[in-house]
Every structure is written in structure tokens, then in C-alpha cells.
Amino acid sequence: xxxxxxxxxxxxxxxxxxxxxxxxxxxxxxxxxxxxxxxxxxxxxxxxxxxxxxxxxxxxxxxxxxxxxxxxxxxxxxxxxxxxxxxxxxxxxxxxxxxxxxxxxxxxxxxxxxxxxxxxxxxxxxxxxxxxxxxxxxxxxxxxxxxxxxxxxxxxxxxxxxxxxxxxxxxxxxxxxxxxxxxxxxxxxxxxxxxxxxxxxxxxxxxxxxxxxxxxxxxxxxxxxxxxxxxxxxxxxxxxxxxxxxxxxxxxxxxxxxxxxxxxxxxxxxxxxxxxxxxxxxxxxxxxxxxxxxxxxxxxxxxxxxxxxxxxxxxxxxxxxxxxxxxxxxxxxxxxxxx
Amino acid sequence: xxxxxxxxxxxxxxxxxxxxxxxxxxxxxxxxxxxxxxxxxxxxxxxxxxxxxxxxxxxxxxxxxxxxxxxxxxxxxxxxxxxxxxxxxxxxxxxxxxxxxxxxxxxxxxxxxxxxxxxxxxxxxxxxxxxxxxxxxxxxxxxxxxxxxxxxxxxxxxxxxxxxxxxxxxxxxxxxxxxxxxxxxxxxxxxxxxxxxxxxxxxxxxxxxxxxxxxxxxxxxxxxxxxxxxxxxxxxxxxxxxxxxxxxxxxxxxxxxxxxxxxxxxxxxxxxxxxxxxxxxx
Numbered sequence: 203x204x205x206x207x208x209x210x211x212x213x214x215x216x217x218x219x220x221x222x223x224x225x226x227x228x229x230x231x232x233x234x235x236x237x238x239x240x241x242x243x244x245x246x247x248x249x250x251x252x253x254x255x256x257x258x259x260x261x262x263x264x265x266x267x268x269x270x271x272x273x274x275x276x277x278x279x280x281x282x283x284x285x286x287x288x289x290x291x292x293x294x295x296x297x298x299x300x301x302x303x304x305x306x307x308x309x310x311x312x313x314x315x316x317x318x319x320x321x322x323x324x325x326x327x328x329x330x331x332x333x334x335x336x337x338x339x340x341x342x343x344x345x346x347x348x349x350x351x352x353x354x355x356x357x358x359x360x361x362x363x364x365x366x367x368x369x370x371x372x373x374x375x376x377x378x379x380x381x382x383x384x385x386x387x388x389x390x391x392x393x394x395x396x397x398x399x400x401x402x403x404x405x406x407x408x409x410x411x412x413x414x415x416x417x418x419x420x421x422x423x424x425x426x427x428x429x430x431x432x433x434x435x436x437x438x439x440x441x442x443x444x445x446x447x448x449x450x451x452x453x454x455x456x457x458x459x460x461x462x463x464x465x466x467x468x469x470x471x472x473x474x475x476x477x478x479x480x481x482x483x484x485x486x487x488x489x490x491x492x493x494x495x496x497x498x499x500x501x502x503x504x505x506x507x508x509x510x511x512x513x514x515x516x517x518x519x520x521x522x523x524x525x526x527x528x529x530x531x532x533x534x535x536x537x538x539x540x541x
Numbered sequence: 542x543x544x545x546x547x548x549x550x551x552x553x554x555x556x557x558x559x560x561x562x563x564x565x566x567x568x569x570x571x572x573x574x575x576x577x578x579x580x581x582x583x584x585x586x587x588x589x590x591x592x593x594x595x596x597x598x599x600x601x602x603x604x605x606x607x608x609x610x611x612x613x614x615x616x617x618x619x620x621x622x623x624x625x626x627x628x629x630x631x632x633x634x635x636x637x638x639x640x641x642x643x644x645x646x647x648x649x650x651x652x653x654x655x656x657x658x659x660x661x662x663x664x665x666x667x668x669x670x671x672x673x674x675x676x677x678x679x680x681x682x683x684x685x686x687x688x689x690x691x692x693x694x695x696x697x698x699x700x701x702x703x704x705x706x707x708x709x710x711x712x713x714x715x716x717x718x719x720x721x722x723x724x725x726x727x728x729x730x731x732x733x734x735x736x737x738x739x740x741x742x743x744x745x746x747x748x749x750x751x752x753x754x755x756x757x758x759x760x761x762x763x764x765x766x767x768x769x770x771x772x773x774x775x776x777x778x779x780x781x782x783x784x785x786x787x788x789x790x791x792x793x794x795x796x797x798x799x800x801x802x803x804x805x806x807x808x809x810x811x812x813x814x815x816x817x818x819x820x821x822x823x
Binding site: 287290291294295296298299331333334335337338339340500501 | 585588589591592642643644645646647648649676677678679
């Protein structure tokens, strides 16, 4: 989830002062994709519901082979159970299909987000249907859940969903608040530990330089969202990896309806390469660590996206459907003529 | 429930269970046994199936000597639905509606695969036509192909929509159960209109679809056949030769003399065109 512009003004980036310390040089490559040719990426947090089909094409072209779409706040508050239900169904149905057309394996996490946890009458009903979705194929965790305003209602539903995750042996994807982030992050972690959840089953999301140390020290996974203006910039991310290494660290784009970038992972990988981060460390933070964390659900089979997809134009005729497992026909975006 | 209905249910259920028993391991069978004790756990087991049952490909026959190539989890899901109907006949409809409303893609496929095996399949007509409206390829395919629900229960309108959507999406119509038996005049006329639209856009339609007009030729469609003969395309010519030799329409039969094609007789079959369609779809 991102902030609107008013919120940006109210919450200027904490890191603005330290920008000068970051050396940005030699990043003007004509095509960053040359630097990452042949690399595979896994984006463990991206809201494709809010993105266009062109973004799927761009993700596929940049080497993103699998993604996780956490359930989130759509921007417009929901007023009934049916719209929650339809949204969850779209994450395991239509969106999964849309992604497959571009050869990208789509997983999701299902949860009641923190903002809408504040509508308690509705939240109660949503909790009733959550187990049905959490049991579904390709659902790799409970998420994104946690704190936004850090209200009592948010805490109540965070705790209830932690219990669900424990019961179903699923990883938890924890959204940390934009405001009062440091305290909110600590609170999220201590509640998880209080419920007896193994920190290795918890991915603390939207970290920054101020929160990362404590998250790693306590044994949690630390996810970083590369998102302009409100979250991490990728130059800062490079510095984080230089300082903390690559163990239990992963990056994501959280691309959604805000000004965000679905190619944040491939771009950050290219930048890491320029800045001299070792290939293996890049692989861990842009691919493997996310797989290790969410595969604890038992729902990720890497052969689904590691075996190259054969794009055989005749396959669509023998295999019943034009769209199965393959790719959409390409069009030349710059052509004036449309056929 | 009437006795014959009960018998049908029991035998299908037993038959499916035997197939599962021959393909599942002990752990999987124990899970299935444990989860089918009551209606609620059977319903939830349907959702959780792939977490406990493998996705091994299996090959089996249920009826009509029609071989099905499914994965084990799909057959287990169909079994669970029939079991639900068996143990909770009163609440069955509601439980299945909940499953439909919350289904992910593979659950939907299993639900549509099970429809023809339900006790009162006609009750599920709206669900079945929803699958035809789906743009998710595999869901559409689960009602369209190797499924005898449409041929038995679809109205002419719904049937024609199914066939047309298959053609429009370049899918293999010959996999629709009962394709020739439900050909009709409306479908033939609409196909002719559709072909005209494609031709004016400089696009084509697969030659094998012309099989659907054989017994419903009109003056307009005979003209279409003539332009197909003149199209310089071997597949079109094979299709029209087949239509003209199988129809009772005399004008069409005359076209055979007017435009004879010399060709290896082995190629002069609809099956040949089914397998060649790739070239024609481009």
C-alpha cells in the first residue's frame, strides 16, 4: 500500500538528509537489461490487480518468472462481504490466469488488511471466510496483515490471523505502518513471538535502514519495498545489502495503484551489479530468499517456473487452448498500423 | 430419492473410488477416508485436495468408453463432490454453490467436470453456461471438451454460443462431445456471417468448421462453398469437398463436378483437417 500525496508531505522521507552520503555514479547505462540478461527474478509483493497487461509483458521481458500478490486495500473501502469474496477469488482466479498468459507463475497471500480491520462488523464476516481461501492451492501465506494506524481493532485482527497462520502452518507477510514505523515494526514482531510463531515463518515487509537490524537479529525475514518517494530507493538498498549481506533479505516492488515501478527488482539487480555486489548475493535477495521463505507453505514448486516455457505456436492447437502456459501474441507498440 | 437414481449414484461413486484406489498411495487414501466422515469436512477437503493428493497424471474410463486423461487431484475432487451429494443430499446444493462462488481455477475445472455426474444435472445449467462465459481458457475447456453436459442439457442458443466461442478463440471444436448431432440451421447461418466478417478483415476461419453447415445449406452458404473452392487453399477445398459429398443439397453436389480436386483419399477426411488445423488458424 502506498501513501497519497498529502501523506507524503506530512511524512517527509526520513532519509532525505543522508542522500548526500550515497554515491551515485556510473548508473547511466543505455539498457540496464543487458546487465541482467539471463537472470531470473521472483517478486514476492506486487499488486497486479492494479496494473495493466503491458506491465505483465514488461515483467516477463525483464526476467520476472514468478510473483506473489498479497491481498490488500484496493483504495476504495469495501462495504460488504461479497466484494471481499470476489476480490479473493480474483487473486486465485482471473489474476492467476492473466499472469499465466505471460508465462509468469502467480501466487498470492490472503488476509484482512489493517485498514479494513477497523470496520469490525465487516471484519468479523471476513474472518469467517478466510480459512476457505487460505487452504487453496497456490496460497503461500497469510498477508498482508499488520498495523496501519495501530488501533485496537487492527491488533485484534492481526492476532486472530496469526493464530490462523499457525493453525494452518502458513508463512505470514507483515505490512509495517508508514507512520510511527519503528515502533509499529517492533510491536508487530513482539506480538508474533508472543503467539509462539517461529520468526522464520514471518516476513516483515517495507523495512528501511532503521528497522532492518532488529528484524534480522530476531530471526525474521526482512523484505524491502523499492518504491519511489515513500519507501526504499534502490541506491539505499544497495547500501543495505553491502552492510547486512544477503541472508534473509529480499526485495519487492509492491507495485500498485500508486506511482510505483513493477520493474523495481530487475532495476535494483542491475544497480547492484554496477555497484559491485556479488552475483550470488543478487540472486539471493532478488529470487532465492523469497522462494525459501514462502515455500514453507508447501505451495511453491520451482519447476513450475524454472523449467523454460517452450513457446510453440502449434501447442495452442494440440493443447486445447490458445492461452495455456504460453504467451500472448506480441505486438509492435510503436507501429501506427493496428491489425 | 428414486431407486434408479440412487443406484446410478452409488455405482458411479464406487467406480470412481476404485480408480482412485488404484492410483493413490496409502497416505492419500487415509486422508480421503478421514475427511469424508461428514459433510463439512468433505467440503473443505475439496478445497484442500492438492495439499494432500498428488497431481500425477492418470488415465481412466468412466462411461461410453471415453478415455479421460486427468490428474489424480482432479478425480479426487470430483469424487468428493459426489460423496457430498451422497452424505448430505439436503445441504448439497448450498455447499456446492459456496464452492462455485469461491473457486480458484483448478477447483472450477473439477466442479464443471462433475456436473454431468450429479443427480440433477439440469439444476446446474446456469453454472455450466457461466463456464462458457469464462475467459479463463482451462475453465472454458472443462465444460466445452470431453464433457457430455452441454450436449445433454444446453438449449440451442447456449449450444451455439459454446461452438461459436470455440471457433472464435481458435479452439478445437472436434473435442466437443456431440458436435455433429447438435448442428442446426441457426448455427450454420451464424457461421456464414462470421466467415464473411473474417474475410472482409483479411482473416480466415479453420476449414473444419464447415462440417457444421453440411445439412443446413442455404443459397448464401452454397456461395460461400464456391468461394472456398476458389480460394486456392487446399484445406478449404478439402472441407468443401467433404461438405458437398455429404450433403443432400443438389446445387452443392454440382460444385463437386465443377471444382474437382485431385488428392490422396487419406487426406479427404475431417480427421485430417482436425490435425492440420494449425496451418489454417494462422
